[in-house]
């Protein structure tokens with residue numbers, strides 16, 4: 284798929300080919316990526332500190348800003364400690380480089396983000412997939428390998444279908460000894476939980492077997508990533524994860540920008556409240572159109588309209604009327620190609636109304652229906668997954 288020729292962007296608009304469109308795209312869930320306070324924090328710190336440490340934190344590149352952000356992020360997300368990574372992608376590599384010392388088995392949701400699978404393979408773990416969201420499938424695999432140290436790995440919120448992983452039930456699947464649940468909270472942070480504290484807060488969990496990884500580039504609107512967990516585990520990551528030790532960290536001005544974003548979320552719930560109000564508006568309208576809805580509280584609406592030429596026509600009709608509803612091809616969605624419409628805290632109710640009205644008109648004009656999602660069955664057997672990975676399949 285060709286990349287978009289974006290000339291300019293705000294949380295609610297995109298300018299392409301000279302045309303500015305109201306946009307429902309990206310993962311800037313709270314609009315923090317363009318918030319004047321966040322941008323000012325970055326600019327002020329850049330003037331004060333420059334834009335790069337130019338060295339690993341374990342040589343000459345550590346700053347008090349990094350350490351302060353780690354403490355504040357851990358506190359915000361309800362974890363004992365955090366360690367920053369260059370991005371969300373490498374956060375999973377960091378976590379697994381540390382976990383692989385004691386855990387040899389990776390049991391991964393089949394629709395989990397690529398970075399999780401790549402990180403587990405790179406760490407030399409034996410990798411198995413369980414059927415998307417299916418607890419019986421995960422439990423069955425855990426039972427087979429209970430004595431080898433098991434890490435169950437999942438996204439908290441899945442970017443391509445908006446599903447929320449059943450974290451409490453996945454914890455219950457872990458073997459009594461040497462079991463860890465790694466939660467990639469890239470799409471849960473700033474979206475789920477009290478004040479947007481993420482998926483662990485959403486489920487009210489407090490469990491030392493949980494390791495959280497996240498990006499700072501989506502809900503936080505900035506850049507970078509982090510691994511969070513117990514003090515002991517985070518120290519282990521610091522001492523042993525070479526993807527951390529041998530790399531330049533998040534630029535200090537960016538770390539200051541994230542600190543400002545967290546400060547805003549702690550001071551006042553307006554942004555999270557606005558996001559939840561807008562999710563509610565979208566849910567009402569898309570429900571009336573008969574489209575599949577994500578779980579409550581998730582701002583990612585993915586749906587396909589068949590046949591594909593009609594879906595393309597709906598997309599174009601919206602564009603002609605000044606609204607950009609992304610049509611994407613990305614693994615894990617309801618079809619090969621599908622709409623991924625994201626509402627954020629900065630959208631107005633008028634913008635949401637306009638999107639839904641134009642969508643209804645376009646669907647009407649082309650006489651379309653949403654396609655239902657696949658429902659998993661119950662019987663477990665082993666099959667061949669991507670890249671030779673063994674997978675537990677529900678039949």
Ligand SMILES: Cc1ncc(COP(=O)(O)O)c(C=O)c1O
Nearest residue numbers: 370371372396438442469498500
């Ligand atoms: C679930 C998930 N994990 C990890 C990443 C990688 O994060 P980053 O973009 O910060 O590298 C993404 C980004 O798309 C993601 O959606």
